Amino acid sequence: MRVQIILFGAVILILAGVCLANSKDMSESIDRAKRLQEHRLIKEIAKATVAWLQDQNEPARLEVDRRIDLLLEQDQLSVKSYFIAAQSAGLCENYQKAISILQDVIEKHPDEKAPGFDLPVKIVGRLWLATVAKQSGDIDKAKSVYESILSDMETLETKQGRESIAMICNLYLAEIESKQQNKDVALARLRSVKQPKLPAKGEWVGLYNTYIDWATYEINKRVQKEKAAAALRGDKKTIGLAHMVAMLHVSLSGIYSLPISDYIFDDKGNIILDTVYKRAINNESSKIDRNLSRLVAGSIKERAKSYTEAERYFFDLYQGDSYFSPIGGISLARCKRMENKTAEADSILEQVRTRYPGYDSVVTELKESWKKELR
Secondary structure, eight states: OHHHHHHHHHHHHHHHHHHHHHHHHHHHHHHHHHHHHHHHHHHHHHHHHHHHHHHOOHHHHHHHHHHHHHHHTSTTOOHHHHHHHHHHHHHTTOHHHHHHHHHHHHHHOTTSBOTTSSSBHHHHHHHHHHHHHHHHTOHHHHHHHHHHHHHTGGGOSOOTTHHHHHHHHHHHHHHHHHHTTOHHHHHHHHHHHTOOOOOSSSTHHHHHHHHHHHHHHHHHHHHOHHHHHHHOOOOHHHHHHHHHHHHHHHHHTTSSOOGGGGGOOSTTHHHHHHHHHHHHHHOTTOHHHHHHHHHHHHHHHHHTTOHHHHHHHHHHHHHSOSTTHHHHHHHHHHHHHHTTOHHHHHHHHHHHHHHOGGGHHHHHHHHHHHHHHHO
16 A cells, blocks of 8 residues: 555656646747747838838838837737837837837836846936937926936946946936026036046946046036137047947937847848938937937948048038047048048148147047058
8 A cells, every 4th residue: 555655656746747847848838939929020010110211101100000019919028129119119200109118118127137238227218218208309308317317326236337327317417407598507417427436447437537528528618618629638549438438328328229120131221220320410409419429320331431421420520519529520531531532631630630739649640650551
């Protein structure tokens, strides 16, 4: 009898193990099917979004909305899918839908990692939300979002990049306060950018210092405008860090971060990139977005050897009065040089030297390198 009980128990255990294994396999199979369905829907959204950007007719817009709604109806949707859905809605100028999707993912998954970043959804999602709000013309909403991010800084678990997030928010808030004629508040925001708790060393130090120099320039523009440009200082390292800051800034803000492009496998992806650049550059609500987008877009076009297109972005950047203007001038000259327009390139560099004497060493070094190439 005892042997029978033991054998019976063993059989039960074996059967339980088989059931658990089958249950696990079934669960994994269901999960895999869900992810495949999610992937298929995202590809359809990407295709429909490109179609709308090409034609911009009502049936195409409605098709994008329908595809987004189908995706959002899925169970256990990944965080990345929410961001792609929001991005698609924003690209199709359905800003309220994009805002609603971002609010939804922030509420449901606040502490999960945002796609492409070692930062939580509650931070990156709100940076995207503020950008969409500005694109829709709702500056007050953008302002409240930036303020809410700053209020959460102390609760942010990861310290890496924390100060850069605070600096980004304060620079945007200073811009908004200036537009709303709150000049003293704007100055206070800029001064707060100059007072972070910087690490003694590490990869973030250079980026932080670039933000500090940027804020200093903005303060000088407001306090002693005629001396602001002359006070700018730059070298090769400064230029490299400025490019890094620009890319970090537009990525975190959702201007250039394009997860939807992962699902477009031909040159149609350029339609999305060009749309993003044009929207940011033509957006009157934010000079910050315009200037950083010009620098990033120009750099990408330059690397692609599309020098004429790159020059257009760099020229507009150089003609402005931003912290990044001398870098726009130097980049413009470099593109001219690549087109063998040496005299024009030299003339631009001399203009940069005159307008921004703190960049004298950069101009001299660049011109010397060109001379060596001709020997």
